[in-house]
Amino acid sequence: MIAQTKPPALAGARGRGTSKKHNWHAQHSTIPPIEKLLPRLEQAKKTGADRWIAQCPAHDDKRPSLSVRELPDGTLLVKCWSGCGGADIVGAAGLRLHDLFPRSRENRRPLRPSERWIPREALSGVAFEALVVAVAGEQLLAGTPLTRDALDRVAQAVGRLRAAASEVGCG
């Protein structure tokens, strides 16, 4: 017996309703995080569609050991293979941690109704990120400062939670 595989039905037609889309960027001049960070890095080189390497500004970097990744919402993840913390890296580049996150939510195209459906995996992803923030919060409430690694992870969780919130139209 031959099993016939069909592609899953796509809700809504892509490419429709573009009449107002072309000028959304022009209305908001917010600079994407990647365009803020890259010009401040030495020897920045693109290594993939959403990846770059550069010299880490936070330590005496002989060879590029900083990897930068851009998430679909524009949030940047930075990782120094010598172990510098995210806050130190962006600080040495003259930026602050919040510069790694897209500033203006109005920058995003409007959601289509089909995108508001939340699959279970997405929910559990959000729950996990919320847990990361919750654990960090509990630690802070107990008076224990967060390590740099923990701060980096919290920053990543915050970015993901904000992206999730804006995906469903809140925040």
Ligand SMILES: [Zn+2]
């Ligand atoms: Zn470094």
